[in-house]
Amino acid sequence: MxxxxxxxxxxxxxxxxxxxxxxxxxxxxxxxxxxRRLPLFALTGPSGAGKSTVGPALVERLGGRAVVLEQDVLWTAGLRDDVDGHPEFRATWLRLAAMIAQSGRPVVLCGTVVPPEFEPLPERALFSHIHYMALVAEPEVLARRLRARPAWREWGEPRIAETLEFNEWLRKNADTFTPSVEVFDTTHASVEESVHHATTWFMRLSTVDSGESATRSE
Structure with missing residues (x-):
């Protein structure tokens, strides 16, 4: 493509x-x-909140309705731009997701992102909507999950503190963005409950988008 x-x-x-x-x-x-100007679904939130657990489960749950991708696979040296918000990295993902969408299936992109990092980019025009849902958790639970990760992932205390700060900021400001970010707290939720919530989010909004597309084409 x-x-x-x-x-x-x-x-x-x-x-x-x-x-x-x-x-x-x-x-x-x-x-x-x-x-095909399809929606993009951004499953976001801080590290440790559950994206890497929920994302793979969505592959089976959504079947052929969507392509589920992990954002960090492109977090490579050539795309780690030092500009705030990493616009080259974000723009590359938008172009890739738009190419995949030409097959007729939208992309669910799992990775940390907020609307101000996607919405101003020129490539935003390639999508009908970008829908955001953030998985978050209580700080003590999030910290415990991050400390339990294997050593190669290098989760030292300064990085954990930075992630907790982002987690709290996102929890407080999710509804102030344009578009707003839907929030789901995984602190006490089982994996099944988290996956079900993400599936329902996708199905609800993909149905709305399909209806709007039909109206525009009439």
């Missing part, structure tokens, strides 16, 4: 992709081609 920024007719690479209805349009030559 071609990078969604690139026009298949003239080869121009758009800085800001133009999506009009169900088509991409090249600002340089005017060429139009079919484009």
């Amino acid at each position: 071609l990078d969604p920024r690139i026009c298949p007719a003239c080869g121009d690479r758009a800085q800001v992709p133009l999506v009009e209805g169900a088509t991409r349009r090249c600002a340089r030559c005017g060429h139009r081609w079919p484009f």
Whole structure:
């Protein structure tokens, strides 16, 4: 699948992709081609809250309805930009998710992200919506989970303290973002309950998006 920024007719690479209805349009030559503008589902939250447990379970639970991916697989040297919010890293994921969406299945992206890191990017135009759900936990529980991780993951106390600070910030500010972030507390939830909640979140919002897409196309 071609990078969604690139026009298949003239080869121009758009800085800001133009999506009009169900088509991409090249600002340089005017060429139009079919484009599926699906939603993206961001399963976010601090480390230790449950993303790496819930994400794999969603693969089986959602079946062929979505492609579930782990964000950190692209956290490589070439994409670890030092700019606040890591825009190159985020933009790369948006382009990849948009390419996958052309198969007709949306992406559930598991990894720490908040709306201000995705919403201002030019690649945001490639999606109808980005839906966010954050898994969080009480600080003492989160710290205990992180300290129990294997040594190779390098969870020292300074890093744990930073994660706890982010966890509390996200819990307090989730509903102030645009769009807002839905929050689910995994402190006392079983894995099954967490997976069920994430599945319900996806099914509810994917149904809404399908209805809106049908209305726009009529």
